[in-house]
């Protein structure tokens with residue numbers, strides 16, 4: 001039989017070239033990780049085959065052995081990693097290692113700064129994978145054959161790590177993949193059995209497959225003597241071991257394998273649940289948010305195993321969406337091996353496991369929040385915005401999630417979100433019944449909002465909410481610990497209980513004194529406002545807008561309009577500050593046209609301070625200029 005080799009040379013994507021260059025330069029101090037990455041890929045490939053073969057055991061083609069072998073050849077200067085896993089077709093080779101089949105690549109490159117130390121960290125966050133071979137090798141040859149295909153449909157991929165790679169069709173007797181690394185001159189340390197065994201122990205003991213090397217391998221001479229392979233790693237599934245038997249290092253290495261991450265995790269929780277249902281879980285919180293945290297198509301979720309057999313990646317049914325940053329696995333004793341994604345969606349066992357898993361993760365976060373404030377602050381910085389999706393998604397755990405939330409507030413006036421709702425309640429004033437907040441489209445806008453003035457002057461704390469998700473959060477979190485959450489920019493302020501007699505009297509007096517002005521303003525602005533009134537909120541600004549209890553915040557309306565949505569018109573209330581000179585001056589204005597003009601300016605500036613947009617900005621500017629001109633006359 002003739003094999004059409006179809007040898008072709010293909011260019012890497014520009015981004016792959018950049019990535020390769022960056023990796024080679026930034027990871028040079030940690031070269032040995034190439035072996036971890038190749039072993040990890042071999043192990044994934046064996047997992048995939050075992051799973052596919054559940055429904056079709058002819059894929060084994062007579063050899064059910066799943067293993068990874070590592071050989072080296074001192075003279076030829078090569079290290080070879082071979083797996084008996086699923087293998088790849090020609091198209092898969094091109095897709096998987098000719099391009100970067102990872103979401104987030106673009107963001108990754110956009111966030112590079114050119115500063116070596118910084119970029120090295122970033123590449124760690126991105127994960128390195130197959131290309132890490134080029135840290136030590138100046139040529140890499142991968143030969144593979146997909147399980148189930150005939151021998152003549154093997155594929156060979158080869159590259160020097162520069163701009164291109166070659167592909168050809170070859171004959172390959174055994175299924176699976178073999179990667180041969182041709183080492184740089186001077187890169188001798190890895191051509192050594194002792195060194196390779198050490199690296200395997202360090203990074204890959206937890207891999208639940210045998211990783212084999214030639215017995216007492218010292219190189220070429222043993223092979224000729226028909227030497228036996230022996231298993232080098234522990235080869236037991238780490239998550240099945242009791243917690244006390246697993247070292248911190250092993251947990252960390254296992255994380256890098258399951259999460260395809262290069263950095264240590266922030267924390268983890270490992271448990272064995274026995275009872276009606278038995279399952280094991282091991283969940284990790286990454287140290288850093290991935291680039292694609294907000295990408296709906298990103299891979300997320302948890303690996304599912306059934307009685308130690310890998311079933312699937314990204315089983316999103318096992319974790320709610322707001323915990324999509326959690327990595328790790330669930331291993332069930334009770335699910336059938338042939339479980340599919342469809343079955344997962346309507347399965348009582350899965351619902352129980354999911355509920356239990358969420359509790360584990362929330363429990364871990366609670367203990368971090370309690371015992372390690374610094375770690376929790378770092379968690380919050382990375383994943384806080386995602387956690388804020390929680391109360392809207394997970395009603396069962398709403399109170400628990402609410403306790404984990406952190407905010408900026410007028411107490412700290414810092415953009416860093418450190419205030420919990422419990423902290424807030426602990427600082428509530430005598431007579432204060434609500435948890436006050438303000439939403440805005442930036443922290444500065446929230447912090448400087450005119451609405452805050454009265455609260456600041458009375459020393460009442462207000463949460464400053466400026467994340468996009470905050471509007472969504474407060475629409476689902478109406479109360480905490482029996483205290484309603486209230487926007488200070490909506491509805492009438494009810495600070496009566498917090499005012500003393502003197503203040504109440506002054507307010508009453510102002511109301512009477514300004515009743516006429518307020519009425520005239522309301523008439524002048526009838527088209528634009530619902531109502532005008534004397535404000536209880538302002539101490540410095542002349543005016544502010546107040547939305548109805550159920551209306552959308554001004555900045556949200558603006559945001560939605562910009563995104564092309566129809567926003568139902570809602571007229572705000574205008575409040576004026578009687579102690580402001582502009583306002584008291586307006587009281588004496590008898591010229592109707594000028595009165596209207598001033599009133600419009602007060603309304604427009606209130607709109608601008610809310611992050612809103614003026615329907616007619618030119619009119620605003622003209623009016624303002626008229627007023628300024630009068631001043632210089």
Ligand code: ADP
Pocket residue numbers: 037041042045083085086087088096097127128129130131177260
């Ligand atoms: P990752 O493992 O994070 O996906 P890699 O760069 O390590 O990234 O690998 C890229 C892809 O190439 C893998 O997802 C897999 O599809 C494919 N691949 C790599 N090595 C093997 C292998 N030994 N057997 C089968 N497929 C492989």
Ligand code: MG
Pocket residue numbers: 037040041129130260
């Ligand atoms: Mg990999």
